Structures are given as C-alpha cells and as structure tokens.
Amino acid sequence: MNSTVLVNIFRFVLLLALQILVFNNMNFEGYVSAFPYILFIILYPVNGNKSSLLVASFFLGLIMDLFCNSGGVHATACVLLAYLRPYFFKFSFGLSYEYQTIRLNDVLTPERFTFILLAVATHHIVLFFLESFQITFFFDVLLRTLLSTVFTILTCIILIYLIKPNKR
C-alpha cells in the first residue's frame, strides 16, 4: 500500500514537470497541444481512495493553471475527469470492473484504448470550451479539441510504454 502512495506521488511530480518543461513548449500551428499530465488521473489505481484522487486532481489542475495563467480551467477539467473515471471504467471494462485487476499500463487492448480515449476526450472538451468561454469560437474550439485529443492520446500511449514497469 505504502509503495502505491509513493509511486503516485512520484507520478504526480514527474508528469507535472514533464508537462510544464516539455509539452507546454510544444505546439504545432498554435492549434495542437498535448496534455499528458492527465495520465496521473488515468493511471491512478482502480480501487484507490476516491476522495484523495479528487483532491489530488484538483491540485494537479490548479498547479497547471498557475503555470498557464488560465484561471481554473485545468482544475475544473481534472476534477470532472476524476469524478467521471469510475463511469468510464464501467463503460469500457464492463460492470464488474471493480473485481477485476485492471492494469492500464500494459499491452494496449481495445478496452484500455476506449478508456483512454473517453478520459482524454472529456478532459479536452471541458478544457478547451472553458478556455475560450465564448460561443463565437465554436468550430475553432472543436477543431482544437479534436486535434489535441489525438495528439494527447498518442503521447499518453508512448509514455505508458516508456514507464511500463519491468516484467517480473
């Protein structure tokens, strides 16, 4: 149990650092940006404490807002994602997901991909619409969301493969 907490704290710091130092500086044509820091919420243990996930996600988003000057946009999107996570699990892994041992950081199966897609898409839709906060940019925001979702999913999958623990 203790090691899980440590691993999660480590992930929290590492993903934030990676996001701020590397991925915030990457954007193509001003449209496409990647936010792989939400991997923290995606990879959080399935049966882990839900309230601590909510609080951790809130602060994860708040620190992102601090660095991006974006008010509370990231915090809102992250808290919403953390809250909706069990429903996404239910949708993609079936009703009895809590009794299975789901390991997300393993070989990519359709179930795992569905889950990541749902999580990233939800987060990005909330994020980009709150960021623009205006209906005039509707299609622009939609395009941004779509492209960034694809890009974030790609980086997430690459990162999952990179930090995959060694086979015992």
Added chain:
Amino acid sequence: MQQIFSFIIRNSNRLLFLLLLGIALSLTIQSHSFHRSKIISSANFLSGGVYERINSFEEYLHLKEQNDELARENANLKSLLFKTKDSAEIPNLDSLKGVLPKDIVVSKVIHNSYNVYENYLTLNSGAKSGIKPDMGVINSLGIVGIIDNVSANYSTVISILNIKSKINAKIKHSDHFGTLSWDGKNTGFVQLTDVPRLASIKKGDTIVTGGQSVIFPENIGIGTIDKIFIPSDKNHYYTINVKLFNDMTNLGHVYIIKSENSEEIRNLENQDKKDE
C-alpha cells in the same frame, strides 16, 4: 441529526466533488471577467522561479537574435540623436511628457504563451522594481501588452494577443483612432476596429498608439495595415487587419513604462464618474 451525518458520510465523494468543482469553476469565471485581476496567476515565487530557471537555459539559444535586435535599436537611437542637431525631426516633447528615462524599467520575458485565446507573458521584475498593474509594456519594435498581476519579483502581462485586451490606437499620418483588439486567430495580426470611414487609409500605412490611452505614450509603433474591410453590422466603420512589427512568439527584453501622470488622470476620471 444522525441522518444528516450519515447522508454526508454516504455522499462524501459527491459532496467533495461538488465543492472542488465549485471552487474551480468560480476561479475560471473570475478569470474571464475583465475588470478583476486573477487569483491564480504565474506571478508567484513557484512558477516565476521555475520559469526563470528554464529561461536562463533557453536564453543562450537566442543570444544572436537578441544581439542583432539591440544593435538595430542602437543604430535607430543613434540616427535619432544625430538628426536632432539640425533638422526639424525633434521628437515631439509634448507626446513624451511623463515618460522620462527614469520611468522606464528594463525587464525580461521569462514565459510567453501565444497558443490560446487569452495569452499572458511572465516578466522577471515585480513590485520590488516599482511595477504596478496597468503599466504599459513595449520593446524596441512596438507594444507588447499591459501589466496585469504583480508579485514581489514577478509580474504577468496581458499580451496584445489576448481577446480581452483593448488598446487605443491611431493611424500615424491621419490621427483617426480606433480600438485595437485580437480576434484569436493569427499570432502575427491584430485588428483595429471602429475606424471612421472618413479616414483615408491604404495598405502599408503605419498604426501607432493613440494619445487617449493613459497606459501608453503616444506614437509607439504597433504595425502596418495589411487588409481593410467593412464589417456587415457596422457600416460606417472600417475594420483593419494590422500586421504586427513584433514577432510575439519570440520576445526577449522588454521595457515597462511607468507613466507618472497616469495615476493623476485616472483619479480625475474616477472623480468625474462619482460626481455624476
């Protein structure tokens, strides 16, 4: 009583979620309303410090460009200096009133964003250098933005590439003025709206800051006219696409203008409003 407690315990996750969502949403809405500065901004020791570290590495990559820019600016200033001796090109002292050398602070952009609708810069000087909200920020090429939040050592700037930013600007040769804003599309262009149709303008004319602004002194460069069109809902006014002098995606050193009169003018205007 017991039922209330058991309700709270049973729904603790949902209540926690609603609480956190409420806080986050109120922060979001607060940041989108114009007349208040943000609670969460990158002008603080944590993000400011991190950005300053990062910048001290990145700086080396741009040394050559920065040198060239400084040399160009030096040449410009030198030519101005030589001209003043005999020609009529003396800079209009009236327009420079309140902007004496001591009123300009040099600062460095340590973080720059340009890929969202509300872009902000972070500078590495703050209240300790005498910087206050609503001061103008320019560089050697033209205007950059307006100071928003200030902490002890850092400050954030509302970039001109921010859909909330509105700056008074005019056409250099004709003195017709309008409002400069950004439509959120291209980082190289901003829009000058509400220019009366009477104004004789053509492509390539220079746009400078207008005299109505308290924040910027008059005649600071902004850009050149790229395209002129008439919006369908406002028939009597032009909207102009302005190509910026500045490359907003690549900013180094900037100057912060401390206008001494600004406080006085603003107080006066506030008094007028109260009297009404």
